[in-house]
Amino acid sequence: MSAGRRRAWGGGIPFLIVVGLYFAVPLIATGLFSLWEGGSRYGPAAYIAVVQQAPLWASLFLSFRLALETILVGLVILVPAVFWMHLRTPRLKPVFDFISVLPFVVPPVVLVAGMTALYTGPDWLVSTPNYLVIPYVILALPYTYRALDVGLRALDVRTLTEAAQNLGAGWGMLVFRVVIPNLTTALIGAALLTIAIVMGEFTFANILLFNTFAVYINYIGGTAATQAAALTLLSFVITWLAMTGVLLTGRGQVQIGGAR
């Protein structure tokens, strides 16, 4: 290691320690609190109580199902749109970029108010948690769009499309045999980010009165504090697993079908 790099590391270590403490202390405190059984007793009682609650599993499965539906709907809309943008209308990229960041500037409360005023539809959509998929697709849009954009930018979409067409392939063959297999890393990244967002989303579900995982954590927090702490750690683990997946696929440590 060169002297310069040593110096850089020397300056970085205290900073890393401070940031590490900033993240670790609340988590350790939450962990300790989740193990508190009253007085000076510590044990897994809160965890045992949590896993024995049927409504918890129902809310967890609901959130997970909504995450999968969000991934599916989001990708079905965005893969063709972003692919087409790269292939035929690259000049519209600034417009796409702008639209993709709109969810950051419109507060969820405004979004949900607008949504309930605007969207009507069949009962299976508006009267069930499926309704949440609509705002969730919007919430996940910046991440899904960016992941796909980066993935497609790494490919020479136009040349690959022309090569496939020149060899006789139609659009179906092109999309399913060439484009999607080369976007696996981007698609996995988009999917894992969506899972992380949906599993932790509270505002929409709470306002629209659906009992998702985040809403359930909030409810438990009002009734059994140590169990809420245990659930919080559990949701952290889910998010972290998703993020680790994103990092691993993004760095190319997981090699998919030979495509980097």
Add this chain to the structure above:
Amino acid sequence: MTHLRIEHVAKQYGGRTVLHDISLALPRGEFLSLLGPSGCGKTTLLRIVAGFELPDAGRLLLEERDITALAPRQRQMGMVFQAYSLFPNMTALDNVRFGLRVRQLDPAEQQRRAREMLDLVGLGDHMGKFPHQLSGGQQQRVALARALAIRPALLLLDEPLSALDAKVRVQLRDEIRRIQQDTGVTTIFVTHDQEEALSVSDRVVVMNQGRLAQVGDPSAIYAEPENIFVARFVGQAAEFSGRVLDGAAGIVEVMGRPVRAARARGLPEGASVHFLLRPESVRVAAAGEDASGLPGTVRARTFTGAHTRLEVGVGPDAVVLALVPAVEAEELPPGAAVHVSWAEDAARVLPAEPGLIGAARETQTVEPVA
């Protein structure tokens, strides 16, 4: 027999005409190069043949069948692109098999033909490798195998060598020619590199500003340029303004001196001409040994191996380049007074005013000789 006929094809982009009324005919098995500077329309013409662009006017006939409106995938043409175009998620073998899978050939036949093609391009040992495991040259070979595997009616090569380094480029260029001759596939090769075009083609089409500047076999393109653009674009030449002194005897005034030029014969007296000398047809002798030609002074001497390149100043702003055997050049150091001369038929003489020879070529159909 004509295999592909391009008839009066024209193309505009946003009001700018990139192809003006192009007509060409390719016999079966021909290797034709489209040569020209950037923006001359050569790639647009190739993309129209491939079906990626539609012409605004004109039509394309393949074996006398009109294919102008056919989608690229219906044209049965194999194309190798300038950019690396292998599918990154597939091995070399699967890339070559792709077009055969689209055609739903029997899997055993797909496998056999793909292997045969990879052997043909010398990559039989790399079938299982992914594109990122192959060098640029190897990737373009796989792309060539992939284009040939579908047994194309036409092989289209869009500057396939331009991303490769010089040594690989020459190697692959020669290999493309060998494979083309082995398979007999009619080929259109787009390049801006004159050496590439001249060394592999049966015929070369020089293009300029969306028009055909000249069509001919490589030696004719080099030795008999029909207009000043081709003369300047292909090879090196010293160029002078001149005036025909005697059309019957072939005498032209250059740098204020009468010089002999067989190719000036038949031109009207007093006509302004471009007078061109290729470096290899110029002889340089110490002053006094040879009184013909033009007097000058050696300005620079560059050793290039077997030959030495001499820059001879024959006027304040006029330089003649000469390639002379290295041994002779030893006697001609910079500063030496010399005479440059040439064989009477070696100098090219082209009329300066258009209309004297070979005018309006761009609208004529250029038929192959065979």
